[in-house]
Amino acid sequence: MKYLLILASDPAIPSPAPGDDDFDAYMGAWGSYTQELVEAGVYQGGEALQGHETATTVRHAEGSTSIVDGPFAELKEHLGGYYVLDVDTLDDALAWAKKVPIGTGAVEVRPIFPTDGY
Amino acid sequence: MVREEGGRLLALLADRLGSLEVAEDSLQEACARATRAWRSGEVPRDPAAWVYVVARNVGVDRSRREAAAHRRLSTSSRVLDTAVERPGEDGEEPASASALLVAEYAEVGDEQLRLLLLCCHPALSRDAQVALTLRLAGGLTTEEIAAAYLQPEATVAQRIVRAKRKIRAAGIPLVIPEDLGERAEVLVTVLGLIFNEGYLAHSASAAGLTRAELADQAIRLTATAADALPDEPELAGLLALELFHRSREAARVDAEGRLVRLADQDRSLWDTVQVARGFTVLAQALARRRLGPWQVQALIAAEHTRERPDWSRIVRYHDLLATFSPGPVARLGRAVAVAEVDGPEAGLREVDAIDSLDRFHLWHAARADLLERLGRGGEAVGEWERAAALAANPAEAAYARGRAEHQEGA
Structure with a gap:
């Protein structure tokens, strides 16, 4: 079963930026987490997103569209990236979600609609 | 069947x-x-x-x-x-x-444990965990659950349907996980909630029978869980607490259906088999040497089964309990015990020092009782009346009203 891990973090707590002392360690943690997913055979994809301020939203309403600056929902926590995993059960997905090296933030686990007949 | x-x-x-x-x-x-x-x-x-x-x-x-x-x-x-x-x-x-x-x-x-763990999966809301546990593991009907919780049947039915849909759609498995710590904690919390609702009833009504049944269900399910998970002593602690409370059921209300205080209960009505079972289960839990809040509450209940409870020991148990679950309600329990050790004046000082329980009927009842013992009957009447007004359980409200009337007549 496939699950989407939606990574959200609080912009008030900035992540290390290039040049910071802890930047390499920070990036290394993400690299090894992703590597672990690949080695476990559960990794289906995943990306980090650019900042919330770079988002543009296309709103649809009864056939017409409008383009607005910003993300579709203003939340305290900002969407920062995602993973798609293929594991057996929610318990497995939750176990991986616990290991995401996000520091302070939240990981939402969503089952993806199966496409194999169910 | x-x-x-x-x-x-x-x-x-x-x-x-x-x-x-x-x-x-x-x-x-x-x-x-x-x-x-x-x-x-x-x-x-x-x-x-x-x-x-x-x-x-x-x-x-x-x-x-x-x-x-x-x-x-x-x-x-x-x-x-x-x-x-x-x-x-x-x-x-x-x-x-x-x-x-x-x-x-x-x-x-382990089929029963699997089902219990599924019902109490942390991915489900607390309300859903309680309803599913009663429905699937306990075999109660939706109607019975609704009656016990004084909620519309449609609400309970929808809660159960939604939970089952999530189990299916999100892929929540029917397994016993290797790491049980967190899962056992949820299990004991849900079972404790079910028992409290049945026994200590926040909102009891004429449906009293259903509630006793709820308490018995909780005992049965807790016994199942404690049996299956002997390494989780909090389950046995909860079971012991449930047995001690249940043993007093017959003495808890008098012939007119009025609530009887623990100290005034006819001890010959206590179910000695349940008390003995409670002690056995508690001893097994304590032997695991991993104390938790349910075991401490069972220790307090065990002390109350003695003819002359050791109140200074009860005060120490409350101190211990506060290390697990600090909060004003725990402090209230301690204050009542202190009154038995150091006298009503000391007890009242501790009760008055808790300033966040003005909406809690037992805080007013404790104050009223201590004021009475200090000969301040006039103040006590007002406190009994406030306790009666705040109590959601009709039996508790009637008890407080009775005390107010008695004091006024004195």
Whole structure:
């Protein structure tokens, strides 16, 4: 079963930026987490997103569209990236979600609609 | 039969058929067939085995049909290839049915624990965990759960439907995880909530019978969980607490249905078998040397079974309890114990130092009782009245009103 891990973090707590002392360690943690997913055979994809301020939203309403600056929902926590995993059960997905090296933030686990007949 | 055995059968079917949904539908269908077949008066020797075999056949057939419909074999169903003898439609089970049920129980073993852990999965909301546990593991009907919680039946029904939908859609498994710590914690919390609702009842009504049944359900389920998880002593701690409380049931209300304080209860009415069982279970829990809040509460309840409780020991237990679950309600319990050790004045000082319980009826009741003992009857009347007004439980409200009237008459 496939699950989407939606990574959200609080912009008030900035992540290390290039040049910071802890930047390499920070990036290394993400690299090894992703590597672990690949080695476990559960990794289906995943990306980090650019900042919330770079988002543009296309709103649809009864056939017409409008383009607005910003993300579709203003939340305290900002969407920062995602993973798609293929594991057996929610318990497995939750176990991986616990290991995401996000520091302070939240990981939402969503089952993806199966496409194999169910 | 269904009440006693239903949860176990469902757990076993869910395991065998690989789907909670199919298991539930099949069990329901089998019970309906049983009702029809047994109407003539010819009930099989082992009704549970009869129902199990029929339900399993129904479930296997359904899984087969669904698998065919999806043009692929379901991999989740383990019994598809197992040929099962069908019981006769006249209600007579094949001689092998009882043996089969016993064998399957033995093979699966932990089926009840699996079902309990599924119902108490942390991905479900607390309300859903409680409702599912009562419905699936406890075998209560939606109507009974709604009555016990004074909630509309539609609300409870929808809560259960949503939870089951999430179990299916999100892929919540029917397994016993390797790391049980967090899961056992949820389990003990949910079982404790069910017992509290049944026994200490925040909102009891005329449906008193349903509530006693709720408390008995909690005891049965807690005993099952504690048995299956001997390494989680908090489950045994909760079970001991439940047994101590339950043992006093007959002494808790008088002939007029009025609440009787622990100190005034007729101890000869206590169920000594339950008390003894409580002590045994508590001793086993404590032997694990991993103390927790439920075990400490059981220790306090155990001390109260003595003719002359050691109140200074109860104060120490409350101090211990506060290290696990600090908060004003825990402090109130300590303050009441302090009054027994150091006198009502010291107790009242501690009660008054808790400033966040103005809306809690027991805070006012504790104040009222201590004021009375200090000869400040006039102030006590007002406090009893406030306690009566705030108590959601009619029996507790009536008790406080009675004390107010008694004090006014004095």
